[in-house]
Amino acid sequence: MMPSAQFTDLQGASVLITGGGSGIGAALTEGFARQGAKVAFVDIAEAASTALCEHVEKSAGIRPLFIKADLRDIDALRAAVAQAIEAHGPVTTLINNAAFDERHAVEDVTVDYWDNNQSINLRPHFFSAQAVLPGMKAAGGGSIINFTSTSFLINHPDMPSYTAAKAGIIGLTKGLAGHLGRHNIRVNAVAPGWVITERQRELWVTDEALAAHVAKQSIKQIMQPEDMVGTCLFLASDASRMLTAQTLIVDGGYL
Known part of the structure; x- marks a missing residue:
């Protein structure tokens, strides 16, 4: 369920979301559009992204801008940011959501695999922030929201390159926050x-595993993509104007 709160300062705001065509990203695309924001999102999956644009236009009355790009290609990422700025003005909220x-x-990881994994899960976060920085400075401030994961906090055993990237995102978040605060740019992680x-349902969810996980949460409900929207709206809005360099864990109280 989408959050009921409205953040009036997000109306007309220029928002850019990476990986915004499916999963959590799709929920964020719709959630910000429902706030009246001008949303652009970058994704590589054309069919799903086009369908999402149709859905959001019907549900929110605002059609998001889909920009197809492979985030491993930094030149393509920079071009995507430029396209979003040309369409909607300087980006004042950047959400680095894309991940794989x-x-x-451990035994199977090659150098090429490692580099490719990091080029999706960590590297774009820095270069997208770098690309929106001039516009945020000119606008007098902004909010950068980097998606990390609790996977590295629970010692997930099956994806060491991914968990390394997700831990790195917190370091990147704090470093950027320290540098950009002087420009009224806040940088936080979710x-x-x-x-x-x-x-998740297609690849890894079983009834037993899900029930066991929810049983360890303080809130005994299955978390849905929409449950990430409210946190990001808060971090994007002036309601959180003095909040930066933080990591907000949204896990139903599992940790």
Whole structure:
């Protein structure tokens, strides 16, 4: 369920979301559009992203801008940011959401695999922030929200490159926050627990595993992609104007 709160300062704001075409990203795209924001999102999946644009236009009355790009290609990422700025004005909220949580065994990881994994799960976070920085400075401030994960906090055993990247995002968040605060740019991280997206259901969810996980949460409900929206709206709005360099864990109280 989408949050009921309205943040009036987000109306007309220029918002850019990476990986905004499915899962948590799709919920964020819709959630910010429902606030009246001008939303652009970058994704590589064309069919799903186009369908999302149709859905959001019907539900929110605002059509988001889909920009197809492979975030591993930094030139393509920079071009995508430029396209979003041309369409909607300087980006004042950037959400680095894109990720690829593929399982991999320590014994099987090659140098090429490691570099490719990091080029999806960590590297774009820095270069997208770098690309929106001039516009945020000119606008007098902004909010950068980096998605990390609780996976590295619970010692997840099956994706060491991914968990390394997700831990690195917190370091990046704090470093950027320290540097950009003088420009009224806030940088925070969101660490979701087990959010049950369609991808999770297709690949890893079993009734037994899900029940066991929810049993360890303080709030005994299955987390949905929409449950990440309210946190990001708060971090994007002036309601959190003095909050920076923080990691907000949204996991139903699992940790």
